[in-house]
Amino acid sequence: MTALRVALLDHEASPAGDIAAALRERGHQAVVLGGRGTALDDLLARRGFTTPLTHLPVAVRELARGDHDVAHAFSPQDAYAALRWRRESGRPVVLSCTEPIERERLANGRLKLRFLRASLEHADAVIVHDEKARAAAWRWLSIEPELIPLADTAELERVYRRLIAQT
Numbered sequence: 001m002t003a004l005r006v007a008l009l010d011h012e013a014s015p016a017g018d019i020a021a022a023l024r025e026r027g028h029q030a031v032v033l034g035g036r037g038t039a040l041d042d043l044l045a046r047r048g049f050t051t052p053l054t055h056l057p058v059a060v061r062e063l064a065r066g067d068h069d070v071a072h073a074f075s076p077q078d079a080y081a082a083l084r085w086r087r088e089s090g091r092p093v094v095l096s097c098t099e100p101i102e103r104e105r106l107a108n109g110r111l112k113l114r115f116l117r118a119s120l121e122h123a124d125a126v127i128v129h130d131e132k133a134r135a136a137a138w139r140w141l142s143i144e145p146e147l148i149p150l151a152d153t154a155e156l157e158r159v160y161r162r163l164i165a166q167t
Contacts, residue, residue, distance in 0.1 A: 001161075003027050003028050003029060004023070004028040004029070004030075004069050004070065004157065004160055004161070004164075005028070005029045005030075005066070005067060005068045005069045005070075006020075006023055006028060006029070006030045006031075006068065006069065006070055006071075006072060006160060007030075007031055007033050007062075007063055007066055007068040007070070007071045007072070007082075008020050008030060008031065008032045008033065008071075008072050008073075008074070009032075009033050009034045009059055009063075009071060009072070009073040009074065009075075009078035009079075009081060009082055010032060010034055010073075010074040010075070010078060011034045011035065011036060011037060011052050011055050011075065011077070011078060012074075015074065015096075015098065015129075015150050016032045016072070016074055017032055018150065019072075019150065019153065019156065020032050022151075022153040023153055023156075023157070025153075026153060026154075026157065028157070031066070033059055033062040033063060033066075034055050034058070034059045034062075034078055034081070035055045035058055035059070036052070036055060037051060037052025037053065037054045037055050038054040038055075040054045041053060041054050045109075047110070048109060048110045049109055049110040049111055050077070050108075050109030050110065050111050050112035050115065051109070052077065053077060053111075056077060056078075056080065056081045059078060059081040059082075060081045060084050060085060063081065063082065063085035063089075064085060064088065064089075068089075068091065069091060069160070069164050070091060070092050070093070070094060070160045070163060070164060071085055071086070071091070071092075071093050071094070072093075072094040072095075072096065072156075072160075073093065073094070073095050073096070073119070073123075074095075074096045074098050075098065075099065076095070076112070076115035076116040076118070076119040076120075077115050079093060079095040079115070079118075079119030079123055080115050080118060080119060082095075082123075083118065083119065083122050083123070090167060091164075091167060092124040092125070092160075092163035092164060092166070092167055093122070093123045093124050093125075094123060094124065094125045094126075094127065094159060094160070094163070095119050095120070095123040095125070095126050095127070096127050096128070096129065097126065097127070097128045097133055097137060097145060098129065098133075100132065100133055100136050101116075101133070101136045101137050101140050101141055102136055102140065103140055106140065120141065120143060124163045124166075125146065125159055125163055126143065126145040126146070127145050127146045127147070127148045127156075127159070128145045128146070128147055128148075129147070129148065129149055129150045130147070130149070131147065133145075134147050146159065
């Protein structure tokens with residue numbers, strides 16, 4: 001099978017770093033993009049915005065420079081950058097909901113609900129990594145994301161290949 005070129009967008013670099021290493025062990029090209037926010041994020045947080053945000057232009061630029069088959073984001077903000085890339089490339093975007101979707105977290109920062117709604121509505125696949133996250137997604141948002149444990153790189157690869165075949 002052909003090697004996949006996967007961009008993993010994660011402003012914290014974990015769990016994306018572990019997944020990238022596992023994908024590389026399986027013979028794929030995997031890079032972690034996004035980087036950390038800046039001091040400006042502290043100001044935005046004090047003003048009530050969800051953060052980080054300042055890394056998003058860099059993430060979009062890095063995605064555009066690469067020749068990736070799929071982008072896999074690990075936060076709604078990172079998915080937002082990936083969706084911007086998809087408009088240009090036509091390639092699929094996967095969102096991993098790593099933060100539990102709970103009532104008190106749905107709107108605890110300005111723009112947070114907007115990022116979450118856009119990423120859930122427009123990502124080509126939404127996945128969670130444990131049953132608790134899956135139950136919360138159903139309870140609060142009436143969505144049924146795929147459940148794929150973080151260590152199951154073979155299943156992630158299957159999702160990526162399915163999405164690529166659909167484009």
